[in-house]
Structure formats: C-alpha cells, structure tokens
Amino acid sequence: MADSWQDRAKQKREAILAAIPLEWRIKDLPSVEEKRDVTGDYISGFLSEKEVAITETDAEKIVEKTAKGEWKAEEVARAFCHRAALAHQLLNCLHEVFFDAAIESARALDAYFAEHGRPTGPLHGLPVSLKDQFHVKDVETTMGYVGWIGTFEGKTGTGKEKVHESEMVRELRSLGAVLYCKTSVPHTLMSGETMNNIIGYTFNPKNRNLTAGGSSGGEGALIGIRGSPVGFGTDIGGSIRIPAAFNGLYGIRPSTGRLPYEGMANSMDGQNTILSVVGPLAPTLGSLRLLVKAILSQQPWLHDPLVHEMPWRDSHEREITTLLNPEDPNSxxxxxxxxxxxxxxxxxxxxxxxxxxxxxxxxRSQGHEVVEWQPPSHRDILDQAFKTWEFDAGTDLKGAFALSGEPMLPQVSSFSTLEKQYSAAEIVAVNVRLRELKKHYMEYWNSTAKLSKTGRCVDAVIGPVAPWPAARPEKYAYYGYTTWVNALDYTSVVVPVTEVDKKIDVVDKDYQPMDERDRTCFESYDPEIYDGAHVSLQLVGRRLQEEKMLAIAEYVGKVVGR
Known part of the structure; x- marks a missing residue:
C-alpha cells in the first residue's frame, strides 16, 4: 500500500482508468472551452450506429426488446459499458468499473433466455448503475474516501471486503438487471456538488462549466450523458433531486421506508432523525415507475426492517390517471x-x-387550479433539519478523513470546524420540535381543501430544487429548497422543464438581495455561463404518495412538452 494519501488516490484513479479498454479511450480530450456540451452528437461520434440506438433507448423499451429476444443482454451491456467509459473520461463520474463481470452476467441471462424462451424477470438485461454507497460482490466501496480504499467502510479484517452485498443489489440481480459500474459521490455525501480526492470533480455533461450536482452526482452525470438508462441514488437533503434537476432527468425522492436501504454504506449512520432514502433517476418517468414497481415486487419489507409492507398501489395511480383522462366522459x-x-x-x-x-x-391552460403555497415558515423547518447533520460534531466524517490524512475539500470543510456534540436531551428536543412542525404543515395542507375551487386538498406543490439551474463549482450555497422535503418526509419527483436561454433569462439588475446568502446566490448566476443548461422543478406530494406523484409528474412532463 502506498505511503501517502496522494499516492493511494492516484493509484485508485489510475486503476479506474485501466479498467477501461484501450479501444474505448478518448485520445484528445476537449477542454471546456473547446466543448461545453458533450452530450448528443459529440459522444455519439465515438459509438457505432447500433450502440447509439441502444444507449438512447429508455429502460422500458430496452426490457421490451430483451424480454422478446430482439436484443441480446450482452450487446446491451457492451453498449452501455462503452458509453459509460466515454462518460467517465469526459466527466469524472465513475468510482468503480466492473464491465467484465457485467458482460459475464449478461451472457448468463442470454443463455437462460435461449434455454427457457423467457426472461428471468421484469428487468431482464437492463443495465443499472449504482451510486457508490451500494456494496457489490467483488467490487470496492470507497464512497470517495481515500482511507476506505482496500477496506470495508474503513475497517480491515471484517471478512466483508468485496463479499457483502446490499439488499437492493440482491433484488436487482434477481429481477434480471445487469450491474456494471458505481458512480461518484462527494466525500461525506453532504454536498450538492460531487468532488473527492480520488477522482476530482464531476462535471455536468450538458454544460461543463457547471456541477453535475450531488451527492448522487455521478449518477446524474452518467445518466445525463446516456451512459446509463437508469440508476439509483440516495437523498438526505436533496441528493437525488439535485443531480436529477441539474442533468435534465426525472428523479424520485420517496418517503422513508418505501424502498430498501439495508446493507448500504452511509455517512453518520445511526442518525435517525432525518433518514437518507434511496430512489431512481432516469431520462423518462416510465423508467422510474418500472424500477420502483420491480423493487417492490421483491417484498423488500421481508429483508429490510425499516421498509413498510406496502406493495405498489395501482389504485393510487389510477386515481390520478382517471381524473386526467380526457376520453373518459365521467372525467x-x-x-x-x-x-x-x-x-x-x-x-x-x-x-x-x-x-x-x-x-x-x-x-392552467388545461383547467387545473394553481394557488399560492403559503405554509408555515420553511425557515423554522430548515433550522431544525440542519441541526441533524451536526449531532455528532462531524465525528464520523472526521474519522473517515483521519484514516488517510487527506483534507476535506472546500465544499464540506465546515464539518471540520464543528466541536460540540449534541446531548441526548438536545437531540430529543430537535425530534420533538420537528414532530410539531410536521403536524403544523400537515394541518395547513388539510386546510387547502377549503381554499380550493376543486374542493380537493392541493395534490402537489410546484417548487424549485435549487435557486439556479445548476451550481457553478464551489458556489452551492443554499439547500433550503430541497431539505424542507426531507425534514417533513414528503414524496418529491423532479420534472425537466426547459433550458436556459441567455437572451431571455437575463439578470434582473434592479434586484435587491435580502441578505448576504441571497446575494451570493444571485451573483453566481451569469446568462453566458448558464446558456443551454437544463432547468427543472420538483413536484412535492404528501408522505408515502409515490404512485400518485409519479402519475402527476408524468402528466406535468407531457403538458410542458418533455
């Protein structure tokens, strides 16, 4: 093992690149100035016509073809491995590459299909990428920490190194999915930008002046450039929604206990006031539905003690689709x-x-009612939520950095200055206050039925994911638009809406910022830098409304032309 953290990081970085076949290497990598947008025609120029066709097909259509034998699982796997390899060279989005194992897995699926004439499961032959919190057999999990290289979550001699698998990994395999890479995260997981001392900074494929988001930033970048048809991230303060929004993708932050988290690596494990949740990101809404339904079909509540016994509820989805059916005379x-x-x-x-x-x-053009959302103060909710990340005064994070002596990068360096751990009484007080705030918000939402002309409570809340379409490097300064959802444990789905147009989205020169934080966010926006970037919003529903919110988000995507 190398002596310095720099050497260890370099060796790991080079090992990732070495796992990419030589014929898939890009000889002359363009600078940001030479090529801001590396999506579409640019990356397709490195691929065959068949590879382009495969990798630009969504997850639903891929499994339609693999389930009928029209596409071999192996050719699908090879195409996405190739595109993912290109993506990493352009964006720094991968932590682990296991293409050979993926191709072997795909061949086994093809052999099964040839023998039995049927697919192995609803995800037969579908490549699925994973955020580097998932444990996969024979694959390392570093979570961006140099000190975790060659260990199991920073520990040695556990017997779990490269053997242990997360519960969802087991379920994905049984559903027929092909796992082929793990994607980059910010060390600590606690940032809206993705960067670490191993692979550096993960850039936005649509506009490499900007971040791909975080903490599931590698997923956002990889899927955004179509190096993956669908993947899984996690979200404790916006970490699925931020990269989904920044990369023009759909993404769902389900409520806690809906999808299995068992057996995954994490930061600040044991902090249960606001739990991290797992959910998919994809270019289409149907891909999210496919993955959520497939995972729930595995009855994860039998293997994860925190998952609710709650199968996919068709009735919740039908409630919305029936209301929105223009061909139904009763609608x-x-x-x-x-x-x-x-x-x-x-x-x-x-x-x-x-x-x-x-x-x-x-x-409104479709006849729906839109009202101003005037809930209890988000400031109070955020004040309590942000305390949860400081309960242990950064002890867990500091310990991970101490393993190698590597420094915290600027985006998360505030954790290094924390000194006072919360007492049990102080944690209890935060929990009580958050419960009170959840109750106040719940009753406000209930009251909207009286204010609405439809006689219904508000079905979904439209809102920003962040103040900007995407943050510029080292300028992610505000998490309030996502964290309130985590604090209340609501379901939220990101919907792509448009792209920045520098001729339309001009700076409001007369705007007077409310304070220094507002000024910082305001001044970081530059139409020239942002031109062409994705612009997305989130739709927030009440707790455990995943089926309903996916249906609403699909409808909203259609009415805005996405």
Whole structure:
C-alpha cells in the first residue's frame, strides 16, 4: 500500500482508468472551452450506429426488446459499458468499473433466455448503475474516501471486503438487471456538488462549466450523458433531486421506508432523525415507475426492517390517471397545485422563475387550479433539519478523513470546524420540535381543501430544487429548497422543464438581495455561463404518495412538452 494519501488516490484513479479498454479511450480530450456540451452528437461520434440506438433507448423499451429476444443482454451491456467509459473520461463520474463481470452476467441471462424462451424477470438485461454507497460482490466501496480504499467502510479484517452485498443489489440481480459500474459521490455525501480526492470533480455533461450536482452526482452525470438508462441514488437533503434537476432527468425522492436501504454504506449512520432514502433517476418517468414497481415486487419489507409492507398501489395511480383522462366522459375533475415562487429566504434566479411560469401556465391552460403555497415558515423547518447533520460534531466524517490524512475539500470543510456534540436531551428536543412542525404543515395542507375551487386538498406543490439551474463549482450555497422535503418526509419527483436561454433569462439588475446568502446566490448566476443548461422543478406530494406523484409528474412532463 502506498505511503501517502496522494499516492493511494492516484493509484485508485489510475486503476479506474485501466479498467477501461484501450479501444474505448478518448485520445484528445476537449477542454471546456473547446466543448461545453458533450452530450448528443459529440459522444455519439465515438459509438457505432447500433450502440447509439441502444444507449438512447429508455429502460422500458430496452426490457421490451430483451424480454422478446430482439436484443441480446450482452450487446446491451457492451453498449452501455462503452458509453459509460466515454462518460467517465469526459466527466469524472465513475468510482468503480466492473464491465467484465457485467458482460459475464449478461451472457448468463442470454443463455437462460435461449434455454427457457423467457426472461428471468421484469428487468431482464437492463443495465443499472449504482451510486457508490451500494456494496457489490467483488467490487470496492470507497464512497470517495481515500482511507476506505482496500477496506470495508474503513475497517480491515471484517471478512466483508468485496463479499457483502446490499439488499437492493440482491433484488436487482434477481429481477434480471445487469450491474456494471458505481458512480461518484462527494466525500461525506453532504454536498450538492460531487468532488473527492480520488477522482476530482464531476462535471455536468450538458454544460461543463457547471456541477453535475450531488451527492448522487455521478449518477446524474452518467445518466445525463446516456451512459446509463437508469440508476439509483440516495437523498438526505436533496441528493437525488439535485443531480436529477441539474442533468435534465426525472428523479424520485420517496418517503422513508418505501424502498430498501439495508446493507448500504452511509455517512453518520445511526442518525435517525432525518433518514437518507434511496430512489431512481432516469431520462423518462416510465423508467422510474418500472424500477420502483420491480423493487417492490421483491417484498423488500421481508429483508429490510425499516421498509413498510406496502406493495405498489395501482389504485393510487389510477386515481390520478382517471381524473386526467380526457376520453373518459365521467372525467372532468381537475387537480389543484400549490406553487412556491420563493421561500422568502433565497430568491430563485431568472431561469427557475421562468420554468415556474411555464408549468403554471401549462396547467392552467388545461383547467387545473394553481394557488399560492403559503405554509408555515420553511425557515423554522430548515433550522431544525440542519441541526441533524451536526449531532455528532462531524465525528464520523472526521474519522473517515483521519484514516488517510487527506483534507476535506472546500465544499464540506465546515464539518471540520464543528466541536460540540449534541446531548441526548438536545437531540430529543430537535425530534420533538420537528414532530410539531410536521403536524403544523400537515394541518395547513388539510386546510387547502377549503381554499380550493376543486374542493380537493392541493395534490402537489410546484417548487424549485435549487435557486439556479445548476451550481457553478464551489458556489452551492443554499439547500433550503430541497431539505424542507426531507425534514417533513414528503414524496418529491423532479420534472425537466426547459433550458436556459441567455437572451431571455437575463439578470434582473434592479434586484435587491435580502441578505448576504441571497446575494451570493444571485451573483453566481451569469446568462453566458448558464446558456443551454437544463432547468427543472420538483413536484412535492404528501408522505408515502409515490404512485400518485409519479402519475402527476408524468402528466406535468407531457403538458410542458418533455
């Protein structure tokens, strides 16, 4: 083992690249100035016509073809491995590459199909990428920490190194999925940007001036460049929704206990006030539904003690699709949406405000009601939520860095200054206060039925994911638009809306920031830098409303033309 953390990081970084076949290497990597956008025609230029066709097909259509034998699982796996290899060279989005194992797995699926004439499961031959919190047999998990290289979560002699698998990995295998790579995260997992001392910074494929988001940033970048048809991230303060939004993807943050988290690596494990949740990201809404339904079909509540015994509920989905069916003569009922134009703490930048207008106008044109969302203060909710990340004064994170002596990068360096651990009484007080705030918010939501012309409570809340379409490196300064959802444990789905247009989304020169934080976010927006970037919003529903929110998000995506 190398002596210094720099040497260990370099060796790991080179090992990732060495796992990429020589024929898939890009000889002359373009600078950001030479090529801002590396999606579409640019990356397709390195692929065969068949590889382009495969990798630009969504998950639903892929499994339709593999289930009928029209596409071999092996050719699908090879195509996505190739595109993922290109993606990493352009974006720094992979932590682990196990293409050979994936191709062997795909061959086994093809052999099964040849013998039995049927697929192994609903995800037969579907490549699925995983955030580097999932444990996969024969594959390392570093989570971006140099000190975790060659260990099991920083420990040696556990017997679990490269043997232990997360519960969801087992379920994905049994469903017929092909696992082929694990994607980059910010060390600590506690950042809206993805960077670590092993692979560096993960960039946004649509606009490499910007971040791919975090902490599931590698997933966002990889799927955004179509190096994966669908993948799984996690979310404790926005870590699925941020990269989904920044990369023009759909992504769902389910409520806690809906999908299995058992056996995954994590930061601050044991902090149970606000739990991290796992969920998929994909270019299409149907891909999210496919993955969620497939996982729930495995009855994860039998293997993860924190998962609710709650199979996929078709009735919840039908409630929405029936209401929205224009061919049904009995339909005619409309939905009611709340809208958050600003939380009064940080004002969204011009592209986000325009996206809100696009969605609101599209829904109203279809006869739906949109009302201003005026809930209890988000400031109170956020004040309590942010305390949960400081309960142990950064002890867990500091310990991970101490293993190698590597430094915390600037985006998470505030954890190094924490000194006082919360007492049990102080943690209890936070839990009590959050419960009170959840109750106040619940009753506000109930009250909207009286204010709505539809007679329904608000079905979903439209709001920003962040103040900007994506953050610039080292400028992610506000998490309030995502963290309130985690604190209340609501279901949220990200929907792509538009792209930045520098001629339309101009800076409001007369804007007067509310405070220094608002000023920082306002001044980081530059139309020239952001031109062409994805602009997305989130739709927030109440707790454990995954089926309903997926149906609503699919509808909203269609009415805005996505």
């Amino acid at each position: 005619g009922a409309k939905l009611c949406f709340g809208v958050i134009a600003t939380d009064g703490i940080v004002t969204p930048t011009p592209p986000i405000r325009r996206a809100i207008d696009i969605v609101v106008n599209a829904l």
